[in-house]
Amino acid sequence: MMAIVISRFGGPEVLEMRDVPEPVASAGQELVRVEAGGLNFADVLTARGGYPGTPPPPLVAGREFCGIREKDGQRVMGYTQWAAFAQRTAARSELLWPVPKNWSPEEGAAFPVNYFTAYFAYWKAGLLEPAKSQARVLIHAVAGGVGTAAVQIGKLLGMEMYGTSSSEEKLARVKELGLQHGINYKQRDYEEAIRDLTHGEGVDTVFEMLGGEHTNKSVRCLRDFGRVIVYGSATGQKAELDTRLLYAKGASVHGLWLTYLSNHREVMNEAWTRLAGWTSQGHLRPVIGHVLPMERVLEAYRLLAEGKNFGKVVLQLV
Ligand SMILES: NC(=O)c1ccc[n+]([C@@H]2O[C@H](COP(=O)([O-])OP(=O)(O)OC[C@H]3O[C@@H](n4cnc5c(N)ncnc54)[C@H](OP(=O)(O)O)[C@@H]3O)[C@@H](O)[C@H]2O)c1
Numbered sequence: 001m002m003a004i005v006i007s008r009f010g011g012p013e014v015l016e017m018r019d020v021p022e023p024v025a026s027a028g029q030e031l032v033r034v035e036a037g038g039l040n041f042a043d044v045l046t047a048r049g050g051y052p053g054t055p056p057p058p059l060v061a062g063r064e065f066c067g068i069r070e071k072d073g074q075r076v077m078g079y080t081q082w083a084a085f086a087q088r089t090a091a092r093s094e095l096l097w098p099v100p101k102n103w104s105p106e107e108g109a110a111f112p113v114n115y116f117t118a119y120f121a122y123w124k125a126g127l128l129e130p131a132k133s134q135a136r137v138l139i140h141a142v143a144g145g146v147g148t149a150a151v152q153i154g155k156l157l158g159m160e161m162y163g164t165s166s167s168e169e170k171l172a173r174v175k176e177l178g179l180q181h182g183i184n185y186k187q188r189d190y191e192e193a194i195r196d197l198t199h200g201e202g203v204d205t206v207f208e209m210l211g212g213e214h215t216n217k218s219v220r221c222l223r224d225f226g227r228v229i230v231y232g233s234a235t236g237q238k239a240e241l242d243t244r245l246l247y248a249k250g251a252s253v254h255g256l257w258l259t260y261l262s263n264h265r266e267v268m269n270e271a272w273t274r275l276a277g278w279t280s281q282g283h284l285r286p287v288i289g290h291v292l293p294m295e296r297v298l299e300a301y302r303l304l305a306e307g308k309n310f311g312k313v314v315l316q317l318v
Contacts (some may be wrong), residue, residue, distance in 0.1 A: 003060045003086035004037075004297050004315070005176060009049030012301035017294055020060060023083065023090040028091050034067035035105035035146040036291075037085045037312040040113050040145065044083065044305045053081065053259065061085045064283035065317075066099060066108030075099045077108035079116070079262060085294070087317055094265055097272060100279040102188060110286035110312040117258050118149035118207075119271050121229045122157060124254045128274075133158030138194060138221055140210055141234065142179060143170035145312045147289040150207060151177045156283055162203060165191050170310050171217060177287065196223040212237030219245045219253070231256040234307075257296070287311035 003020045005195050008023050040063055045051040047061065062084030076096040091287045099108040122128050127135050137154055142163025143148045155178035156163045162181040165171050171182030183193045186240035208215055211233025218228045218243070230239060230253055246252060261267055278284045278309060289310035292300045294317050303309040 001087040002051045002317075003083075004062065004294060006047050006057045006059050006061050008057050009047065012044075012047065012137060012298045012305060015061065015297050015301060016049055017297065020290075021085065023086070023088055024204045025090040029090040031066040031070045031095070032065065032078060032089050032091055033070060033086065034087055034089055034317045035064045036066050037062045037315045037317055038064040038108035038109040038111070038113060038145075039300050039304060039315060040064065041232065041304055042113075042297065043209060044301055047301065050078060055082075060089075061081070062075075062315075064109060064112045065089060065091075066105045066111075066133055067317075068095065075105070075108065077111050079112040079258070081259065085297075085315060085317065087229055094268070095262060097276070100276075103285075104286055106291050106314045107286045108314070109282060109314050110288050113258060114149040114286065114312065115153070115233065115275055115284065116261075116268070116271055117146050117256070118153050119144075119218075119275055120256055120258070120261060121150060121207045121231065122153060123271070124131075124229045124256050125227050127157060127159065128163060130158075134160055135205065136160045136162065136198060138206040138218070138220050139163040139179075139202045140206070140214070140218075140298040141165070143167070143174050143310055144184070145287075146207075146231075147211070147282075148174060148177060148311045151179050152284050152287075153278075154178070162197060166307060177196075193221055195317055198223070202307075205229060207231070208210075209234055211235050215239035215241050215253070216245060219251060222251045224251070226251050228253045229256050230254070282287060288314055290314065291316060 005018045034117045060083040072216040078091045078096040145164040183190045206218040208218040209232030212235045290313045
């Protein structure tokens with residue numbers, strides 16, 4: 001079967017489309033005939049050798065997929081740590097979910113990472129209860145995969161959302177999903193913009209996935225008792241955090257990592273119950289900006305690595 005293989009660690013050029021041996025399911029796993037794979041920023045980091053827990057290359061890339069489960073012919077979407085970008089994969093049964101009716105394989109492949117992560121960001125922020133509606137949330141990279149999922153969920157929860165992006169065009173598209181306040185950080189410092197837009201009060205929560213100076217800046221965007229949810233470092237820089245900023249307003253910083261949470265079955269099941277309810281009512285639908293055949297994998301990785309994507313980048317594997 002054909003697969004996308006990380007031949008050695010490095011930039012997108014290390015990715016190769018190759019013939020590899022068929023997978024064998026071990027205990028607790030099921031075989032899936034993969035139709036499409038969702039590309040994540042974590043895949044870019046994995047190819048660079050910078051993602052925790054990655055085995056040495058060569059290894060098959062990809063952390064989420066959609067395809068046909070061989071044992072019952074059901075179309076499923078799934079989450080894994082690697083080996084998703086192959087024509088067949090062996091995946092943990094409890095991390096396979098039925099694809100909502102009328103969704104394409106590409107939409108299924110674009111769901112697990114973005115929607116579970118965005119859901120858990122609201123969960124970590126304590127914003128899932130109806131009493132918390134109208135809370136203010138600042139979402140960095142709002143036009144990306146997790147960002148667009150966070151806007152869809154935030155709309156359902158009744159949030160007042162502020163989002164950053166490098167492009168007016170991307171912001172205009174996210175506003176169509178329900179984002180109320182777009183901030184183009186190339187044109188305006190977002191800390192200053194938040195101060196103005198909230199009349200100096202700040203936001204209840206920031207979803208922070210940039211690292212470097214942005215962690216302190218995000219804490220400065222909070223109002224009293226606010227929370228920053230840290231879940232990535234797209235700048236490639238280690239987060240800078242001055243804890244004195246936290247004392248000064250009773251604020252806190254919470255870590256979020258789907259890899260870790262995916263080992264907690266009860267937490268995943270609870271999230272899926274809520275997400276499945278929303279998808280079945282047609283309230284959530286992945287925003288896909290780019291669909292490319294597996295032969296164009298380098299292009300797909302470059303879109304994400306260079307921040308040129310809108311929404312999700314999906315690879316077709318059939
Ligand atoms: N902890 C977890 O479990 C978890 C799970 C999923 C994702 N994540 C993290 O969440 C972030 C978003 O992931 P994603 O897959 O949804 O990606 P994405 O948001 O679709 O793409 C990354 C976006 O980040 C923005 N960006 C800002 N600074 C950037 C930089 N220095 N380099 C590249 N992009 C930059 C770009 O949008 P603009 O041009 O509009 O700014 C770009 O489109 C990543 O940091 C990822 O590692 C964490």
